[in-house]
Amino acid sequence: MKFIKAALTILTLILTTLWGVCAVYFGDSFTGITQVSMSILFGLLGLATLISLGLPRWRKHFLLGYSISFVIILTWWLGINPSNHRKWQTDANKLAYATFAVDTVTVHNIRNFDYRSELDYQPAYYTKTFDLNKLQGIDLFSIYWMGPAIAHTIISFDFGGNDHLAVSIEARKEQGEGYSTIKGFFRQYELVYFVADERDVIRLRTNYRHHPLEQAYLYRLQGPIENGRRLFLEYMSKINGLNQKPEFYNTLLDNCTTAIWLRTLTNQEHLPFSWKILLSGYLPEYLYESQRLDTRIPFPELQQQAHINNLAQAADQSPDFSKRIRAEKLINRETQ
Structure with a gap:
């Protein structure tokens, strides 16, 4: 003893x-x-x-x-408090927010930058109204840059056609500030939900980040569309909440993947917590095992089909970027 x-x-x-x-x-x-x-x-x-x-x-x-x-x-x-009033990097300067009507949600400050390189871009934002009755599904992007265990995850809401609204949960960085996993444990970054056009937040990672190269995978989630609507409203409510009361990002407890899981608690059928949520690179495998992805084919084959870098690079500045990165997947679904 x-x-x-x-x-x-x-x-x-x-x-x-x-x-x-x-x-x-x-x-x-x-x-x-x-x-x-x-x-x-x-x-x-x-x-x-x-x-x-x-x-x-x-x-x-x-x-x-x-x-x-x-x-x-x-x-x-x-006693260190988060703040929305710092000298932010240009890409993190504006926060999105939402206003609600009966069956519609208007999202303001949707980011849609035009990139010439990772750090050279023309800022642009737009406002768009989404009809909750037109929500068709939810997609998950998993983006890898340092091996199979760690990935950045992005949720995208599909409202049909080319109307896809992506939400990327990240650390909000100040001017001249880089990202550090260690700093993320010590109240160094505010939490931000970037609401963006897929031509911005996905194309940035597939087409313009090269050091290191990032590999993106796109999966369609399975589940009742009513759960998707509740999840969308939960996201919008959280985004508005962060405008009023900022919070700190945390590398382990409140990051791009654990925050997604926390938002899904709005649905009774949410997944139990798993170590594969902490090691975010294994999240797609966990979703597959939990019947939340297409299980008609083995997971390695599904993962191979999900890889979109070539499609995204070919689509690049095309206005129908979201359609083009999904074109082959729609064909695969119809033929399976």
């Missing part, structure tokens, strides 16, 4: 020290000399406290001092 207690104490000290160092270092979207110095001092205090565990005379004093310091850091960190 003494050994277990000592091991747990050491592990707790190591983990809380690492967390405290990162929390202080990253701070509130800014890392200055003061924060770097404070993070180093807290790291040294954690190391000294770890060493003091072998010195009975000093152990209690160091543990007390360390505990007080950690509580101060935790209290300060919990």
